Amino acid sequence: MKAFQLVSPGKTELRDVDVPEPGPGQVLLKVTGSGVCHSDLHLLHAQQLPFPMTLGHEPAGQIVALGPQVNGWATGQHAICYIVWGCGVCRRCATGAENACERFPRGLVPGPGLGYPGAMAEYMLAPARSLVPLGDLDPVDSAPLADAGLTPYHAIDRSRELLTPTSTAVVIGVGGLGHLAVQILRAITESTVIAVDLDQEKLTAARGHGADHAVLSGPEAVPEILELTHGRGADVVLDFVGVTPTLSVGAGVVSSYGHLTVLGLGGGSVDFSASGPPQGLPWGATVSRPYGGTRRDLHEVLSLAQRGLIKVQVERHPLAAADDVLARLERGEVRGRAVLVP
Structure with a gap:
């Protein structure tokens, strides 16, 4: 599959990588849209990341495979992904506030495109617990709600x-x-x-x-x-x-x-x-200076969108244009949110 990766500080490549296999508690998403964020520009200049790293922390997609021990989901469903993946067991995570996971008391709680392989790819893995159903929302234009809404x-x-x-x-x-x-x-x-x-x-x-x-x-x-x-x-x-x-x-x-x-x-x-x-x-x-939001917040954001009370202003671009989109974003030329479509 194609994946847009940060391979070293300031250097990106659209690369061919293997389609991952979902493990226990994971699902495999066929990415329908990945929002592009100013945080991605900051990551371009980061010195200490797990290179190479697939960017993209605003994922929406369709479930195509379920790992062991996944219940409540079926292949074919469309979902958006909560972007903060804490330990899942500490006091904060137990309330849905994985953005304040106690395993990372002074640092950045990782997530897709923020430590783990992200959504600027044809497929990505996600913890099943991080998914929220999209319902009848557009599976491309809704992707930025994962961060720009949350x-x-x-x-x-x-x-x-x-x-x-x-x-x-x-x-x-x-x-x-x-x-x-x-x-x-x-x-x-x-x-x-x-x-x-x-x-x-x-x-x-x-x-x-x-x-x-x-x-x-x-x-x-x-x-x-x-x-x-x-x-x-x-x-x-x-x-x-x-x-x-x-x-x-x-x-x-x-x-x-x-x-x-x-x-x-x-x-x-x-x-x-x-x-x-x-x-x-x-x-x-x-x-x-808050960071991200809680899983409950994401459910409430999607509810507002499903009722037509909020809507992302989106411009769509192919995944192969990721470098150009990031350059336009840095120049302030993107209106609303850009979404990459594999």
Whole structure:
């Protein structure tokens, strides 16, 4: 089979590899779609990975073989794959929070394309426990829900108690994950949603996805958001970029006892000063950086999609075009989410 692999830091190849055989508790998926993520760009420059590694951590596929001890699944079913594969037995995993598996207390919990062979291939193995039925969802366009839907849903759900009808949520970066964050906020809360981006076209799309306001990122973003919130600031800020300028916007507009949630991996930082306002963050503000989401979160994301409340903006590309798609993603030319189709 064909597999798009990272063979050394910065070097990728479309290679011929053997079709794997499912072991106990595993299923073999014929991949129908694999989403392409900015995290894949970060992996291109990683120095310590199990090379060669097949990329792709947004898998959707059709079950074609079952390993021993697999119950409740049948060949022919379409499924999406939960992307965090913890130990399955620790306290966190027992609650479905494999994204916080205690076997990896300070590091990255692995998953497909993130340590294990991923979905940028014709076939992939997955633990049966990680699968969620797709139902009548499109088996190609739904693939990005595995991360681009899961990650913002988890972040929003962690702040659910703050997201009341009188509150404001700011989404910084309305690309692959951010455009779904806007839709999720619209679907499960009645909060005012403010979209922030450098790209006017993405801001226009965000308004179409349900954002109440669209703010161009830059020097005037903070005063504009403060004016929109009557000086109170935003109860929840979701930063899907993670560079210092966007973090500065988030810190500048988060309200007292608000949540600044950083999901982008841009390598930026936000100053924290152990002193009272106006220096540093406002009283009670919380800064966090969640990872992925829980298995329950993925079920709830798919439920929203199945009810037509959220939909991924997708552009499809053949697996052989993976290098070109990654280059376009790095140049900021992908609208919504790119999906590779084997």
